[in-house]
Amino acid sequence: MILVTGGLGFIGLHTAQALLDSGEECVLTQYRVARQPAFIQGEIGKRAFVEQLDVTDGARLSEIGDKYPITGIVHLAVPALSGGTAAADLRVNMLGLTNILEHAERWKVDRISIASSGGVYRAVTDEAHTEDTWLPIESTNPTEAYKKAFEIVSSHFADRTGIDLLNLRISGIWGPLYHSMSNLPSRVVHAAVFSSPLRPGMRGPSYADDGGDMCYVKDCARGIALLQLADGLRYRTYNVAAGRPARNGEFVDAVKELIPEAAVSLPEGHDPGGSGIVGYSDISRIREDTGYEPAYDVRSGVADYVAWLRAGNAE
Numbered sequence: 001m002i003l004v005t006g007g008l009g010f011i012g013l014h015t016a017q018a019l020l021d022s023g024e025e026c027v028l029t030q031y032r033v034a035r036q037p038a039f040i041q042g043e044i045g046k047r048a049f050v051e052q053l054d055v056t057d058g059a060r061l062s063e064i065g066d067k068y069p070i071t072g073i074v075h076l077a078v079p080a081l082s083g084g085t086a087a088a089d090l091r092v093n094m095l096g097l098t099n100i101l102e103h104a105e106r107w108k109v110d111r112i113s114i115a116s117s118g119g120v121y122r123a124v125t126d127e128a129h130t131e132d133t134w135l136p137i138e139s140t141n142p143t144e145a146y147k148k149a150f151e152i153v154s155s156h157f158a159d160r161t162g163i164d165l166l167n168l169r170i171s172g173i174w175g176p177l178y179h180s181m182s183n184l185p186s187r188v189v190h191a192a193v194f195s196s197p198l199r200p201g202m203r204g205p206s207y208a209d210d211g212g213d214m215c216y217v218k219d220c221a222r223g224i225a226l227l228q229l230a231d232g233l234r235y236r237t238y239n240v241a242a243g244r245p246a247r248n249g250e251f252v253d254a255v256k257e258l259i260p261e262a263a264v265s266l267p268e269g270h271d272p273g274g275s276g277i278v279g280y281s282d283i284s285r286i287r288e289d290t291g292y293e294p295a296y297d298v299r300s301g302v303a304d305y306v307a308w309l310r311a312g313n314a315e
Contacts, residue, residue: 001025002228003070005055005100006077008035010177011115011170014221015074016040020047022225027068029053029077037177037313053077055096061103073112074228075100093146094153101157104165111164113228114154117147118171118213118241118281125275127245129213130282131169131237155236166227171241171281175217175301176308185214185251189302192255192262193309208249208266213280215242216296216304226290233289241281242294254302 002019006012007028016026017040025047031054036044044050051064055077064070079092097114104112121129122144123136139145151167158165174185181187181199184206191198200206223240227233248266255262270276286292296304 001027001069002072002074003027003029003064003068004074004076005029005053005096006031006075008050009076010179011173011217011220011224012074012076013037013040013177014175014217015076015224016048018218018221018225019074019228022229024225024229025049027051027064027070029055029064031055031077035177055099056092058099058102061099065103065107070103070107070109072109072228073100073104074115074224075112076115078115089142089146093142094149097150097153101154101163104163105157105161109163111166111228113166113168113224114150115147116151116167116169116237117143118169118239119143120147120151120169121279121281124279125277127277127279128282129239129279131235131239131285151237158236165236166233167237168224168227169237169239169241169281170215170220170224171239172212172214172246173217173220174214175305176313178217183214184211184248185298185302186305188251188255188264189305189309191264192259193306195263198264198266205271206248206266207271207274208252208268209247209270209278210274210276211245211247211250211278213241213244214246214251214298215240215294216301218304219294219296222295223286223290223292226292227286230290235285235289238286238289239281239283240286241283242297243281243283243287244297245278245280246298247278250298251302254299255306257299258303258306 002024008030027049178186
């Protein structure tokens with residue numbers, strides 16, 4: 001039985017479905033928000049079980065381990081991007097990680113997968129980002145800082161205890177159930193489907209020729225499940241990504257093919273204050289070790305997302 005922290009979150013729910021599709025049973029933790037989309041409702045209480053958890057509460061985590069035979073952990077829980085103070089972020093991230101690692105050792109799980117992020121490559125100027133790229137210590141946002149810290153601390157803990165641990169560098173995830181609207185693909189699709197203005201991002205307007213590695217959430221979830229369950233992995237760190245650069249303008253073009261009347265547009269060119277580099281995560285490792293291959297490109301992902309929203313599904 002796989003424990004998925006943050007299991008009722010955006011990536012967590014899709015990961016749970018991918019694990020269920022692989023024949024596993026799951027315990028999905030929630031902090032405050034409880035979401036049970038139609039695709040997983042039929043499994044709740046049968047092969048998927050929901051438990052409330054604040055990851056800083058080690059005693060509550062122990063109770064869950066007493067209740068279920070946990071054989072693996074996928075640690076996806078993360079504090080809200082703009083939800084707390086610096087001290088609160090530190091506590092949730094690092095105490096939560098400490099509790100998860102300690103229980104992974106105590107429960108003798110087969111494997112623990114820790115969610116890192118493609119954000120660790122933020123300062124990298126190479127177009128292709130590989131897992132052995134040297135990363136600077138300096139970090140410009142909480143995600144970049146804490147995910148680097150997670151990888152260092154978790155890997156050291158695994159070296160000392162012998163637990164089987166993976167760092168998952170998850171990049172640019174978008175698609176159904178994404179509710180914060182901080183990434184461009186989701187904002188574009190929502191604006192087109194609901195005939196609403198295209199909202200600017202957290203860092204201001206997005207430009208058509210900028211972009212990055214944007215991985216559809218169903219591909220990401222399948223990649224996580226493949227890594228969690230695979231035998232004979234050769235590495236500890238894997239990119240979980242689309243493996244190709246996607247320009248922001250591609251998402252606008254894709255929605256206009258499906259919804260020609262959509263009033264969505266982006267300024268041409270690159271952000272004048274940006275680097276002009278459209279990087280992506282190399283997926284050679286995960287492809288070679290698990291057979292992972294993204295099933296969705298920009299157009300097919302947009303089509304799937306539009307169909308999801310038009311079917312009346314809530315985010």
